[in-house]
Amino acid sequence: MSGRKVAVITGANGGLGYAIACRLLDKIPQTVPLTIVVSTRHMRKAVETINKLRKYCPERDLLSFDYVLLDLGSLESVHEVAGQLLERYKHIDYLFLNAGGGDFAGIDWVGATKEVLKNPIDAMTHPKFKKERIGKVSVDGIGWVFQINILANYVLSKRLLPVLSGGGRVIFIGSVEAEIAYPFDEKDMQLIHTDQAYVDSKRELEYVHAAIAQKWKAEQDVLVYMTHPGICHTAIFADHLNWLTTFGMLFLFYVVRWLGSPWHVIDAYKGAAAPVFAAIEAVPEETADPAETVNYGSACDAWGQSYIRRKATGTEEEKKIGDVIVEEMEKLSADALQRINLGETQI
């Protein structure tokens, strides 16, 4: 293995993904050769992101960029990108599975007002007023939110195990909102019928982490970390806000931070603290925080000073549920691969 570090960041074109790239550039010493592989959905975004990152650290010499075009909503795209990365790299050090989102429909303004008046910190941390559409399926015929937030990430990282093996780290991006997920429903594992698929998908991701972290560590020497960015101002809900409501949301973010919320880091760069810490700073043997039993969250104090909060995770119950989801994902992935080989993805 050369001294070059290779980091793949999905959804690197904006929000948290871009902030992860910037933070890596700040944290990894300039003397270490670094390649950042930017994964976006469109070529234009990849080029713009690379240009922006070059301007972010014009003085850095031992730096190169690469890109892949990935749509998590298509397993064909996931397999294609996995193949490209396997061909191009002998080793990947950090795989940030950042891209994701939900099928959001807007805000229940009456509910939002009531929630904020009743308990502002809880309302802005675990909002129940964000409306999600129910039932969207991907081109693969799979629950879309489940696919982009869980299945595609699992398939991509599993395919990349040969080049991650021997010390690579996989970083899952969860959410503090997972704390209000509905109990796991095996009959709706793909989250097609729930009215909060985004929230539930982030909880299912925690189960999957619990199921694979120990196994991949033992079998492949790959550390899989569960992290979350706290709550940051990004484009994730931007389609449903105008300048006034964006201002109102940011105002409330600062208010609840002052009232004691540890999670309103607001700035995506601060949100990137936990994922980047897990990738390059966490020392599982020394901190008694093995990758399989910790969830690192980006937190801050009332003044916005950031720090990392640890939460224990990976219980036996979580592992059991994770095993069920992993088994289902293996089947879905095998079916998709068969379809792709037969050239029948576009239905």
Ligand SMILES: NC(=O)c1ccc[n+]([C@@H]2O[C@H](COP(=O)([O-])OP(=O)(O)OC[C@H]3O[C@@H](n4cnc5c(N)ncnc54)[C@H](OP(=O)(O)O)[C@@H]3O)[C@@H](O)[C@H]2O)c1
């Ligand atoms: N913002 C928060 O407070 C917060 C809190 C908890 C967790 N998170 C998580 O942080 C991650 C990044 O979100 P963000 O807040 O930075 O939001 P964002 O600004 O909307 O970024 C989301 C990224 O994911 C990409 N993406 C979305 N759907 C995709 C698909 N089907 N295939 C490939 N890429 C796709 C987007 O690409 P396009 O630009 O092409 O759409 C974009 O690059 C997500 O996993 C989110 O769940 C965010």
